[in-house]
Amino acid sequence: xxxxxxxxxxRKNKKFPHIWCPGCGHGVIMSSMLRAxxxxxxxxxxVAVVSGIGCSSRTPTYVDFNTIHTTHGRALAFATGLKLAxxxxxxxxxxxxxxxxxxxxxxxxxxxxxNMDLKVIVYNNNIYGMTGGQASPTTPSGKKATTARxxxxxxxxxxxxxxxxTGAVYVARSTSYHVQALEKYIHRSLSKKGFTVxxxxxxxxxxxxxxxxxxxxxxxxxxxxxxxIMKAAWDKLPEEKREGKFPMGEFVDIEKTxxxxxxxxxxxxxxx
Amino acid sequence: xxxxxxxLGGKFIQMEDEIGSMASIIGASIxxxxxxxxxxxxxxxxxxxxxxxxxxxxxxxxxxxxxxxGPSTGLPTMPSQGDIxxxxxxxxxxxxxxxxxxxxxxxxxxxxxxxxxLSEKYRIPVILLLDEVIGxxxxxxxxxxxxxxKSFKRKTPDVPNEWFFPYERNSSxxxxxxxxxxxxxxxxxxxVHDVDGFPTSKPDQIDAFxxxxxxxxxxxxxxxxxxxxxxxxxxxxxxxxxGCVARSAKQAIRTLRDEHGIKIGLLRPKTxxxxxxxxxxxxxxxKKKIFVPExxxxxxxxxxxxxxxxxxxxxxxxxxxxxxxxxxxxxSFIRRNI
Numbered sequence: 251x252x253x254x255x256x257x258x259x260x261r262k263n264k265k266f267p268h269i270w271c272p273g274c275g276h277g278v279i280m281s282s283m284l285r286a287x288x289x290x291x292x293x294x295x296x297v298a299v300v301s302g303i304g305c306s307s308r309t310p311t312y313v314d315f316n317t318i319h320t321t322h323g324r325a326l327a328f329a330t331g332l333k334l335a336x337x338x339x340x341x342x343x344x345x346x347x348x349x350x351x352x353x354x355x356x357x358x359x360x361x362x363x364x365n366m367d368l369k370v371i372v373y374n375n376n377i378y379g380m381t382g383g384q385a386s387p388t389t390p391s392g393k394k395a396t397t398a399r400x401x402x403x404x405x406x407x408x409x410x411x412x413x414x415x416t417g418a419v420y421v422a423r424s425t426s427y428h429v430q431a432l433e434k435y436i437h438r439s440l441s442k443k444g445f446t447v448x449x450x451x452x453x454x455x456x457x458x459x460x461x462x463x464x465x466x467x468x469x470x471x472x473x474x475x476x477x478x479i480m481k482a483a484w485d486k487l488p489e490e491k492r493e494g495k496f497p498m499g500e501f502v503d504i505e506k507t508x509x510x511x512x513x514x515x516x517x518x519x520x521x522x
Numbered sequence: 523x524x525x526x527x528x529x530l531g532g533k534f535i536q537m538e539d540e541i542g543s544m545a546s547i548i549g550a551s552i553x554x555x556x557x558x559x560x561x562x563x564x565x566x567x568x569x570x571x572x573x574x575x576x577x578x579x580x581x582x583x584x585x586x587x588x589x590x591x592g593p594s595t596g597l598p599t600m601p602s603q604g605d606i607x608x609x610x611x612x613x614x615x616x617x618x619x620x621x622x623x624x625x626x627x628x629x630x631x632x633x634x635x636x637x638x639x640l641s642e643k644y645r646i647p648v649i650l651l652l653d654e655v656i657g658x659x660x661x662x663x664x665x666x667x668x669x670x671x672k673s674f675k676r677k678t679p680d681v682p683n684e685w686f687f688p689y690e691r692n693s694s695x696x697x698x699x700x701x702x703x704x705x706x707x708x709x710x711x712x713x714v715h716d717v718d719g720f721p722t723s724k725p726d727q728i729d730a731f732x733x734x735x736x737x738x739x740x741x742x743x744x745x746x747x748x749x750x751x752x753x754x755x756x757x758x759x760x761x762x763x764x765g766c767v768a769r770s771a772k773q774a775i776r777t778l779r780d781e782h783g784i785k786i787g788l789l790r791p792k793t794x795x796x797x798x799x800x801x802x803x804x805x806x807x808x809k810k811k812i813f814v815p816e817x818x819x820x821x822x823x824x825x826x827x828x829x830x831x832x833x834x835x836x837x838x839x840x841x842x843x844x845x846x847x848x849x850x851x852x853x854s855f856i857r858r859n860i
Contacts, residue, residue: 261709264720295705300549311709311720316702318552319711321575324545327537331546334533335553336703357545360538513533522529 259284259294261314269308273467275426275452279373280309282429282450283342286436297340300329302354304346305380305454306373315342323354326361329368337510340369340440347374348386351407355387362416362445367508369439370418370447372409375454383457394461409449414502419444421502425451427474428498435500444508451478451496540565544572547583551576552710554701556638560586562654563596566605566612573647574613575712580645580689580697580735582676584637587649588657591844600844601654603765606821609649610795616732618739620746621649621795623764627661631668633792639674640746644738645696651794653817655766655846679706688719691730695738739796748792749801753779757787759860760805761813762826764791766846771815773849778856786856797825806830813856815839815847 270276287297297315301307303322310317316339320328329343350358350372361368377395378384385395387407394401413421420442424432432450439446453459453470464470479487481499527534533550537543540561547557561569566587576583589605591597596604605612609621620640624633634650641648679686679698688708690697700706713721714728722728739746750768753775754760761771768790778784789805791798802825806812811834814823823838830836839855841847 263718294707295703298702311711314707316707317709318549319709319713320545320548321571321712324541324572327542327545328549328552330535330537330542331549331551331557332553332702333549334535334546335550335555335557339553339703356538357542360542513528517528517531520528521531 255288256281256284259287259314261312264312266312268312270305271456273453273455273470274305275375275454275470276306276309276373278426278429279306279371279432279450279452280312282433283309283344283371283436284313285433286440289433289437290440292340292440296338297342298329298332298336299342299344300325300332301344302346302349303380304349304378305375306344306346307349309344323349323352324357325349326354326357326366326368326370330361330364330366333366333368333510334513337514341367342369342371342440344371344373346379346386347372347376347388347409348378351409351412352387359412359416362413362418362447364509365417365419365444365506367443367510368445370413370445371436372447372449373452374409374449375452375458376406377454377458379454379457383461393458396457396461409447410501413447417445417506418447418502419504419506420446420500422447422500423449423451423478423496423498425474425478425498426453427471428478431498438500438503442503443511444506451498540568541572544569544576544585548572548576548579548581551581551583552702554703556582556642558584558586558638560588562588562657563590563592563598564594566608570608570612571614573649574615574617576647577613577617577619577735578615578712578714579710580699581647581710582638582641582645582699583647584634584641585647585649586634586652588652588654590654591842597844599654599658601766601817601846602842602844603653603767603817603821604842605651606764606794606816606818607824609651618646618736619649619795620644620646620739620793621651623651623792623794625656625765625768625790627656627659628663629792630656631663635668636748642674642676643696644742644746645676645699646739649795651765653765653767678704683707687717689715689717689731691717691734695734695741743796743800746793746796747798747801749798750788750790750792751805752788752790754787754789754805757785758808758810759784759786759813759856760809760811761786761788761815761852761856762791762802762822763788763815764794764822767815767817770847770849770852774852774856777849777853782857784856784860794822797829799825799829802826802829803833806833809834811835811837811860813837813839813852813859815841815852815855817841817847
């Protein structure tokens with residue numbers, strides 16, 4: 251009997267330690283995911299975890315499910331094929347911010363548009379961490395990256411807004427500080443059918459933190475505590491007080507028939 | 523396929539781009555389905571990264587590439603044989619691959635079935651390389667020739683979960699494939715991995731993995747290679763050609779033999795990668811010259827030279843103007859050069 255529910259889902263044959271840097275928030279997200287899976291009562295054989303490339307995408311290596319570590323940005327396209335082949339399998343897709351909405355942006359919007367029944371968890375550390383801290387599509391304007399040493403002059407993507415606009419049936423954001431909310435949102439997404447997105451903000455002490463003066467892991471957690479505000483409170487906040495702050499919580503929770511269910515009906519109607 | 527597949531309970535999806543198409547057929551294959559995609563021109567370049575992923579993860583799948591003139595948007599949709607070497611070396615990194623090159627519509631039908639079988643049997647992506655000339659052609663096929671009840675099944679593991687090694691080094695060189703959802707929870711990665719499927723950077727494990735990947739193909743050439751010999755028996759000259767050029771070559775051979783008394787025959791690789799090197803070496807022995815006509819600047823010429831340049835003269839004939847090579851062009855070229 252495992253003392254910690256997370257241990258039940260970690261691979262015993264995998265060589266730990268993991269590759270994440272000391273102080274990284276990714277492990278918090280992974281364990282939140284595992285607790286949510288446990289709460290949902292899913293059979294490990296019926297769960298697939300698919301990832302792209304990057305720090306977050308090493309998650310599948312450590313967890314005891316059917317796991318695929320694919321190519322950069324393409325996790326959703328691989329997952330789409332898998333879901334078509336295995337409609338009853340719960341397919342969780344873990345990606346980083348650059349993976350999901352940078353190189354994989356096209357697959358993200360189309361998987362959402364199609365309403366593929368995929369459970370997306372985006373580990374958003376606002377930077378390409380693994381490759382040396384290059385600016386990602388979610389690096390906030392003005393913040394530094396190794397390819398934006400004078401401050402990022404580009405606008406950043408709001409992943410939740412993008413997911414909402416492209417048709418996701420469930421969209422939520424939490425952080426590696428707000429662990430209980432994170433677990434709750436992932437659990438909620440697992441219980442829904444259709445394209446769901448949980449954006450998990452995480453701190454990267456090694457690249458983003460070092461360049462932007464929040465290099466201590468604790469400082470990263472405090473930053474999340476102070477800057478992410480529950481949606482209800484955020485909505486009441488006057489415009490001038492929103493500067494530098496971000497809303498978190500559940501943004502979309504609707505019902506829509508997913509692609510595979512529609513396709514199975516199409517087969518039923520046309521089979522010979 | 524969007525019309526026919528649902529009727530049979532199969533799945534069709536139009537992905538957002540060719541990168542996604544290639545990725546999704548790999549995902550579907552991991553889920554246990556036989557899967558394929560098709561493209562032409564730039565699409566095959568977009569697929570290359572994930573073709574490499576299918577190679578390293580040893581995931582069976584079929585990619586149909588109806589070649590058209592390139593580079594870039596090139597000549598939509600005029601014929602070219604510009605992708606012969608890309609089919610071999612399009613994705614980065616050292617790797618084996620199987621490429622099949624039919625030359626008639628009925629042969630496409632038969633070779634598609636064989637390609638899927640080879641792919642499943644050796645756990646490798648197979649590229650079915652076609653010419654635009656054949657791709658847009660209508661010819662009769664004999665569906666009755668195919669036994670519908672005989673469907674090739676991939677080898678799946680029969681050991682308990684805890685004994686299962688997804689990339690085991692067995693005598694065949696091809697590990698059993700566990701479809702997702704069958705109780706074998708394992709890891710698939712595009713990183714070089716050891717027998718347990720987890721990434722490795724240990725030189726001895728990398729070496730064993732890479733060599734097995736090549737060995738599973740190299741040890742089975744008898745099964746994988748296929749070719750056609752046409753009028754080669756008594757010939758003094760030989761044409762080496764594939765796809766639609768082989769059709770023109772056959773016509774040219776008739777004219778050269780019947781009207782000009784030139785003893786010439788054709789060697790046509792059906793399996794183009796791996797190359798039919800031992801067959802070529804054997805057939806080249808008693809030839810005065812080998813002609814290599816192709817709709818590119820010499821892509822089939824390279825392996826031909828590699829294996830036969832020390833045996834006899836090799837003469838290329840290249841045409842890259844968006845037209846097929848016509849029989850009369852070959853007749854006059856060969857008559858001028860013997």
